[in-house]
Amino acid sequence: MAGRKPLPTQLKLVKGTARPHRINKAEPNPVVVAPEPPDHLEEAARVKFSEMAQMLARHGVMTELDASALARYVVIWRRWLEAEAEVKRRGPVVKTSNDNIIQNPFLAVANKCLAQMAQIESEFGLTPSSRSRLRMAEPAETSDPFEDFLSRGKQAKR
Numbered sequence: 001m002a003g004r005k006p007l008p009t010q011l012k013l014v015k016g017t018a019r020p021h022r023i024n025k026a027e028p029n030p031v032v033v034a035p036e037p038p039d040h041l042e043e044a045a046r047v048k049f050s051e052m053a054q055m056l057a058r059h060g061v062m063t064e065l066d067a068s069a070l071a072r073y074v075v076i077w078r079r080w081l082e083a084e085a086e087v088k089r090r091g092p093v094v095k096t097s098n099d100n101i102i103q104n105p106f107l108a109v110a111n112k113c114l115a116q117m118a119q120i121e122s123e124f125g126l127t128p129s130s131r132s133r134l135r136m137a138e139p140a141e142t143s144d145p146f147e148d149f150l151s152r153g154k155q156a157k158r
Contacts, residue, residue, distance in 0.1 A: 030063035038071050044081075045074040061124055073120040080113035 009027050012018035034057035037049035049070055056062035062070070086106035094104045122130045 028065075030065050032057055032060050032062060033064055034062055035064045035067040037074075038067065041071060041074060042078060045078045048074045048077060056124060059125075066124075069120060069123065073117060073124075076113050076116045076120070080110055080117065083107075083110035083113060 009018065009023050012023070034053040037046040041049060052070055052074070053062050083106045087104055087110055090104055090106070092104055092107055093101050095101055118127065121127050
């Protein structure tokens with residue numbers, strides 16, 4: 001499908017560009033939550049996943065539907081750290097077996113990881129430019145059915 005991908009309704013509301021005739025009334029509205037890290041992540045990536053999920057949930061961005069996108073981010077983040085360590089160890093240029101000087105292949109890996117991380121960061125609103133396009137709106141109310149049940153009893157006693 002050609003053209004821009006559609007913005008989520010919540011993002012349209014936050015940006016202030018929502019128009020009633022363009023709002024998808026059947027769009028899912030997931031609850032904000034910090035999910036557990038997936039089992040396939042290494043320990044350092046699991047820690048980073050938990051830290052980022054908590055931070056994103058505090059700002060109303062993280063839902064259980066976003067777990068795989070955040071998992072991709074931390075896998076790329078871990079790969080970037082490893083590539084940067086190799087660039088630091090060997091330098092930005094290396095000699096081949098034929099004594100030719102070339103760019104360190106790990107530098108290309110690090111640069112690719114940075115580009116992928118920047119794309120995912122933009123999706124989560126983690127860059128200054130992506131945040132500058134957002135306007136703060138009232139946070140979505142999250143309701144707990146049990147709390148609603150308990151509060152109804154308190155209101156009836158009044």
